[in-house]
Amino acid sequence: MTTTTETSDLLGLRSVVLSNLQHQHYWTDIKLLNTKVDIEESTEDGPLPRPMIYGRPPEQLYNPEPASSTNESSSPEKPPADKEYVLPVHLTEKLSLRTWASVFDNLPTPSGEAIRGGEGGDANKKRVVVAVVSGDSTVVYYIMHDGIVKPRQN
Template identity: 40%
Template structure:
């Protein structure tokens, strides 16, 4: 008679495996998509030092289901600086007699978990952008309003596409909704 209990010779489940199996039942999305979001959130927290991570199953705009679970969080530093904001920051620093951009506050970002073998089209990306706001919601409404007021340059929706490979490697790409002015180098 076979049992599911691990024998003394079998390894114990890893922390990530335990997280994935205990958290996957909380979502209305297919289990593999929920586990993918949890894996990306785990990687962002422990490998890239993101904070205040949340997994979203519904749209913050209309409370309808998102096409797939999405992650939001705050990276350790700003991921993208609008070219016009970059110029304004350089002018400010120059007027103060300093060089460089100075301290730029990190912003909450949307993260779209995907697998390398998935086929993405403009329509699928449009479905995602249709359900998300310019900024992901935070846990605190006052903080949300403060973030919106601080960065007047953030007017386009963007997501960080997290692409997971079979070997658990994850690469990240910033994707904007529509045409974005190119950066100045």
């Protein structure tokens, strides 16, 4: 169980990442997700193990599926980027496999939005953008997948 100090520290991390996403990376449609799921759509998922962020980046983040050249040339306008979950962590934290499993198991799935994944938009495959915050408030982002993802073929 997390203590009040741990929760306060996690909310502080989330605040740093939120500011970075809004002012440095221009994310939009941002929602703050607390340990109790605050997403409007009804969900049967349990509470999140940590405070997180849910929002839309200005451009699509890495997609392991190769882009087809016919789609890019036929439409000059890019479709809006998929919304992403962001998990703020501190550089010195050591997250266990149990914690990662809990994060992925309890991610809410908003109705009407597909989770990106393998062939055919497999809803069982999820990913989280991990925002690693260092002591000087520098934020580095990584994409963490639930399970194995085939590398992109160029």
